Amino acid sequence: MIEARGLTKRYGDVVAVDDVSFQIGKGEVVGFLGPNGAGKTTTMRMLTGFVPPTDGTAVIAGHDIFTDPIAARRAIGYLPETPPLYPEMTVESYVAYVAKINDVARGKRKPAVARALERCGLADVRRRVIGTLSKGYRQRVGLAQAIVHVPPVLILDEPTVGLDPIQVREIRQLISDLASPEQGESQHTVVLSTHILPEVEAICRRVILVNEGRKVIDKPLSELTAGGMTLDEVFVREIMKEAPAEQAAS
Amino acid sequence: MRHIADVAGRELRGLFVSPVAYGILSLFSVLAGIFFIVTLSAFSEWVLRLQQMQAIEALAQANLNDGMIAMFYQSMGVVLLFLIPGITMSLFASEKTNGTQELLLTSPLTIWDIVLGKFLAGAIFTTLLVAIVAAYPAVLWIYGNPGPELGKTISGLLGLLLVSWTYVSIGAFASSLTRSQVLAFLLTFVILLMMMFMPAIADLGVAGTSEARDFFRYLSADVHLDQLVRGLVDTKDLAYFAVMIGTFLVFTKTAVESVRWR
Numbered sequence: 001m002i003e004a005r006g007l008t009k010r011y012g013d014v015v016a017v018d019d020v021s022f023q024i025g026k027g028e029v030v031g032f033l034g035p036n037g038a039g040k041t042t043t044m045r046m047l048t049g050f051v052p053p054t055d056g057t058a059v060i061a062g063h064d065i066f067t068d069p070i071a072a073r074r075a076i077g078y079l080p081e082t083p084p085l086y087p088e089m090t091v092e093s094y095v096a097y098v099a100k101i102n103d104v105a106r107g108k109r110k111p112a113v114a115r116a117l118e119r120c121g122l123a124d125v126r127r128r129v130i131g132t133l134s135k136g137y138r139q140r141v142g143l144a145q146a147i148v149h150v151p152p153v154l155i156l157d158e159p160t161v162g163l164d165p166i167q168v169r170e171i172r173q174l175i176s177d178l179a180s181p182e183q184g185e186s187q188h189t190v191v192l193s194t195h196i197l198p199e200v201e202a203i204c205r206r207v208i209l210v211n212e213g214r215k216v217i218d219k220p221l222s223e224l225t226a227g228g229m230t231l232d233e234v235f236v237r238e239i240m241k242e243a244p245a246e247q248a249a250s
Numbered sequence: 251m252r253h254i255a256d257v258a259g260r261e262l263r264g265l266f267v268s269p270v271a272y273g274i275l276s277l278f279s280v281l282a283g284i285f286f287i288v289t290l291s292a293f294s295e296w297v298l299r300l301q302q303m304q305a306i307e308a309l310a311q312a313n314l315n316d317g318m319i320a321m322f323y324q325s326m327g328v329v330l331l332f333l334i335p336g337i338t339m340s341l342f343a344s345e346k347t348n349g350t351q352e353l354l355l356t357s358p359l360t361i362w363d364i365v366l367g368k369f370l371a372g373a374i375f376t377t378l379l380v381a382i383v384a385a386y387p388a389v390l391w392i393y394g395n396p397g398p399e400l401g402k403t404i405s406g407l408l409g410l411l412l413v414s415w416t417y418v419s420i421g422a423f424a425s426s427l428t429r430s431q432v433l434a435f436l437l438t439f440v441i442l443l444m445m446m447f448m449p450a451i452a453d454l455g456v457a458g459t460s461e462a463r464d465f466f467r468y469l470s471a472d473v474h475l476d477q478l479v480r481g482l483v484d485t486k487d488l489a490y491f492a493v494m495i496g497t498f499l500v501f502t503k504t505a506v507e508s509v510r511w512r
Contacts, residue, residue: 048356052510074358084353086260088267100256101357145353 001026001153001189002047006056009042009213016042018213019056024189024206026152029179031204031221032193035239039213040193041081044157047191048078061152074103077151077188081158083142087131091122094130095144102149116148120174136167143174147188154178154188160199168199176203197231207231211239253359257367262374265337271375274333278379285325286386293318314398315406319387320479323406326383327475330376330414331446335438337375338421339431341368342506346429355509365503369422376414383410402481409478412491413471417442419498426505445470 002024009017017039024030034040046053047060049069058065061075086094096113104112117123120140125133130141139159146154159175160168179190192204200207200221207224209217216238217224224234265271296317300309345351354364384407391397417438424437452466467473471494474487 045352050352050356050510070358070360073356076356078352078356080349080352080356082349084348084350086264086348086350088264089260093263097256097260098353098357101253101354101359103358 001028001061002191003059004043004047004056005058007043007046007053007058008055009039009046009051010054015213017046017053017210020210020213020215021056022208022215022218024191026189027179027187028206029190029204030192030206030208031200032191032208032210033195033197033200033235034210035195038210040195040210041157043210044078044155044191044193048076048155049073074149075152077146077149077154079142079146079154079156079159081161083138083145085130085138085141085145088129090127090129091133091141091144092117092126094141095148098145099148102151104149112148112150116144119147119177120144121170136163136170139163139167139171140174143171147178152189154190155193156190157193158195159192160194160196172199172202179203197235201231209235209238251360251363251366253363254367254370257354257359257364258370258374261341261368261371265371265375270336270340274336275378275382278329278333279382281329282326282382282386285322285329289318289322289325290390292321314390314394314396315402315481319390319398319403319406322386323383323410323479324472324475327410327413327472328446330379330410330417331442332439333379334372334376334414334417335421335424335435335442338372338418338425338438339434340425341372341422342426342502343429343431343434351509361503361507365422365426365499365506369419369499369502372418372422373415376418377411380407380411380414383407399481402479405481405483406479408483409475409487412478412488413475416471416491416494416498419495419502423498423502423505426502446472449473 002022004020004022007017007020008015020039020043032040032043042051045051047058047065049065049072052066058072060072063069063072063075065072089097092113095116096109099109099112099116114123117126120143122137122140122144125137130138133141143156143159146156156175160171163171175190175192178188180187190203192199194200204221206220207217208215217234221231225231229237293314297309297312300312342351345354387398387403387407391400391403420441421434421438424441425431425434427437428434448466448470449472452463468490471491474490477484477487
């Protein structure tokens with residue numbers, strides 16, 4: 001579903017993402033992990049077509065992001081770090097607008113919007129103006145926006161940052177539900193970026209760990225924690241491995 | 251290109267839920283009313299004086315179009331210069347502060363969908379403003395005897411319409427450069443003012459050669475508006491507006507796209 005081939009992003013001399021490759025199959029739920037500034041957001045922005053890679057490319061649901069960008073973007077539902085909302089719009093009209101610009105056919109728009117609102121628990125607030133909603137609800141609107149066109153690929157950038165514990169649980173439950181759909185619904189491939197480890201343990205079956213722009217680990221979660229170590233310990237060990245080398249260099 | 255209308259529709263709805271659109275519409279209506287009354291009473295006073303002086307020849311030449319409507323249109327052109335930056339300042343700047351720029355650029359829209367959609371929204375709004383202006387000569391048309399000359403009146407309105415669309419394209423460009431609406435407003439305002447003063451600058455003699463002077467004059471929207479207000483529909487003037495709008499839309503497209511290669 002997602003194939004990244006040597007994704008690289010340089011900003012002048014700074015290398016934000018360095019030759020990252022991976023393949024993610026249909027229906028997989030992958031945790032994209034790393035400390036702050038590791039290049040998670042940049043990688044996701046390259047996958048979603050927001051910024052082009054300096055080097056390398058990616059293929060989303062069979063569409064190359066360079067040669068077929070429109071189709072690649074259509075195949076993705078994307079929730080950026082801050083949900084991209086128009087504060088003056090109502091929840092329903094906003095989600096309907098996103099459906100429209102994502103080429104959901106006119107006749108299918110209404111049920112698609114209703115379904116997205118239903119799944120994200122927004123049916124009761126659908127006539128509310130987004131600007132008046134709480135942070136947790138805004139995050140849900142962000143999710144509803146990402147799933148309204150039933151994209152094969154869902155890319156979520158730190159979907160639970162800044163929420164209270166109850167909201168965090170609700171959003172995680174929601175993401176789990178999206179990954180294992182009800183009958184008759186198409187399955188989403190989910191990439192979830194985060195630095196919150198319990199989140200990964202709760203939702204994901206596979207982990208890609210990036211540090212300083214490079215891919216460090218790419219393994220199923222079960223394999224990582226097989227040696228009796230918690231994900232927490234694995235994470236710290238991998239990150240610290242890099243540190244001495246860096247000190248020697250400077 | 252199929253999504254231009256979608257983007258424009260959202261933009262217009264966004265404008266009309268905020269008080270800014272209504273504020274500008276009412277302010278514009280009030281100003282249009284004031285300028286209409288002022289120019290009309292000045293005209294009738296002038297005609298009265300000509301009658302007292304029995305200046306038959308001048309009276310025969312006096313007409314509503316040249317004596318009043320021209321002045322009215324030109325004043326409204328200046329009012330547009332002040333108000334349009336208030337409409338266009340949010341076009342792109344607010345997308346950046348909302349984070350919705352990321353939504354637009356990661357959805358299956360082309361940059362032209364976004365740019366033309368926003369321009370269309372702005373152009374529809376200013377068309378509404380020009381429609382308000384049109385109501386006043388319509389009053390003269392209904393109650394005046396003789397009323398204004400239809401061709402001239404309409405070509406002047408066309409001029410105002412083209413001026414307003416030009417201002418929208420410039421405002422859209424300014425808005426695409428910054429995330430601050432205030433800055434977008436000021437930048438648009440400065441560019442429009444500079445354009446307005448172009449003929450004055452040209453006449454100061456700093457321009458040097460007469461070709462340079464003509465060029466500076468050509469850049470000013472007012473000069474071309476004048477021609478249309480006088481009823482002279484010339485391709486040279488129409489081409490000016492097309493070139494200006496086209497150029498600034500291309501600039502805007504480049505600016506919006508620039509997040510991709512920055």
